[in-house]
Amino acid sequence: xxxxxxxxxxxxxxxxxxxxxxxxxxxxxxxxxxxxxxxxxxxxxxxxxxxxxxxxxxxxxxxxxxxxxxxxxxxxxxxxxxxxxxx
Numbered sequence: 229x230x231x232x233x234x235x236x237x238x239x240x241x242x243x244x245x246x247x248x249x250x251x252x253x254x255x256x257x258x259x260x261x262x263x264x265x266x267x268x269x270x271x272x273x274x275x276x277x278x279x280x281x282x283x284x285x286x287x288x289x290x291x292x293x294x295x296x297x298x299x300x301x302x303x304x305x306x307x308x309x310x311x312x313x314x315x
Contacts, residue, residue, distance in 0.1 A: 233287065233288055233289055234288060234289050234291065235283055235286075235288045235289065235290045235291065235294055236291045236294060237256065237257045237260075237291070237293060237294055239294075240257050240260060240261075240294050240297070240298075241253075241255060241257075241260050243279055243283075244260055244263075244264050244279075247264075247272070247275050247276070247279065249263065249264050249272075250263065251263050251264070256293075256297070257293050257294045257296075257297035257298075258293075258296075258297040258300070258301055260297070261297045261298060261300075261301035261302040261305075262301055264276060264302060265301065265302060265305035265306070265309075268305065268306075268309045270313070273306055273309050273310070276302060276306060277306055280298060280302060280303065280306075283298075
């Protein structure tokens, strides 16, 4: 469960599922981010960017495993998608 001051792996999975993404139960944060970026389209990329922006600008503490998964999986994939759209 999400606490006002902490974002853990379950919170990340819940937020991704709330966006309508099919994330297998029991996925790690890294696996969830890998699933989230498969088949990116403009709408999904925008939703993911907004989710990350909201997480990173909130006062909540993001657990290291969640931040690492976002930084190493999600953000690079979003940047690559944006780059491909601008080409």
